[in-house]
Amino acid sequence: MPATPWMRHAMACAMLVAWTAAAWAEMPGDAGRGRVAVIGKGNCLACHHLPIPEEPDHGDIGPDLSTVGSRLGATELAARIVDPKTINPDTIMPSFFKTDLHRVAKDWQGQTILTRQDVADVVAYLLTLK
């Protein structure tokens, strides 16, 4: 039986829920690629200071992440990146791996800012910041 859009949606949701657990911590990530994603797709420098001197003008909306790896572990970091509203419902920080958002621009509908692999890579990078 071909998967209907609804079934695909339900499966995607179930997978997202399942993945928000500690499973993220198990997924291997590459810190080098994570650093690239933090600068590019993640655009974390918009709001955070990071030890990335070649990029100018880091934002100051969120806390300095230069030593975040000594404060937070992989599970906490993954939860924070996947959907920070689970930690602070009022935060300005985007949910980097969440669909079903309100009025997403046509070109971006159904997509997430980071892929699952990106999230694992970014976590691996942040863990090096001690």
Next chain:
Amino acid sequence: MRAARTILAVLALVLAVRSPAWADPPFDPKDPAMAKYISGDKRSGYTFAEPETRAMQDDDFMNPAMLWVGKGETLWSTVEGSAGKSCASCHGKAEETMTTAGAHYPKYDAGERKVVNLEQRINLCRSQAMGAAEWKYESEPLLAMTTYVKMQSRGVPVSVVVDGPAAPWFDAGRRFYYERRGLNDVACAHCHVDHWGQHIRTELLSQGMTNGFPTYRLKWQKLGSLHRRMAGCNEEIRAEPYPLGSFEYVALELYLAWRAQGLLVETPSVRK
């Protein structure tokens, strides 16, 4: 080798001197020159602007928006439409009859049974009073006329009616303002209420006040309406914008005018 090391040392020095990366425009709440741009806790975008940008706005001869004001003035007395009238035929001298209108829009229009903004009010006069075609939203003549009319209210405190028949628009506007949207999943309020005074990269967030619109934006290299700015603020967070002049943006405009109440109309403002 030595040269390379010297270059590195200089680079390190430059980086060290440059942090913190942003040098914010000077702002002293007690500076008498700033008094016009503050009302209680509210601060016009002017107070967040660079001194050079402020200087452009301060001087009507330097302000590039004055080009549109001049066009608006010409259009004011240009006869158009089947009734053979110009704005001046009914409204006389704008400097005498339009001295406060710009501070009180958007406003509920009993005839239309809806809240209209200044652009729409002008177009109602064109279609109903003049028998002329409405100007397209964001078209040169509509921008010029809106700016010309609103400038007559320069120095008048923004004050709008948000209860009575206007209440549904006001409520919808407030809901919009606090509603997350787009792939970035943020609301207007996150940037302009929770985090003003902080930086998104180099961008210093203001309170997102509307008392200076239409505004000349250096980035646009032209004058633009508030609705264009709203659409821009939607697109930047990868949200689907609404059409300029839509119910959603007029409602949001009414809410924003209420937020800006007390600040003085400073149209035409200049912004980065």
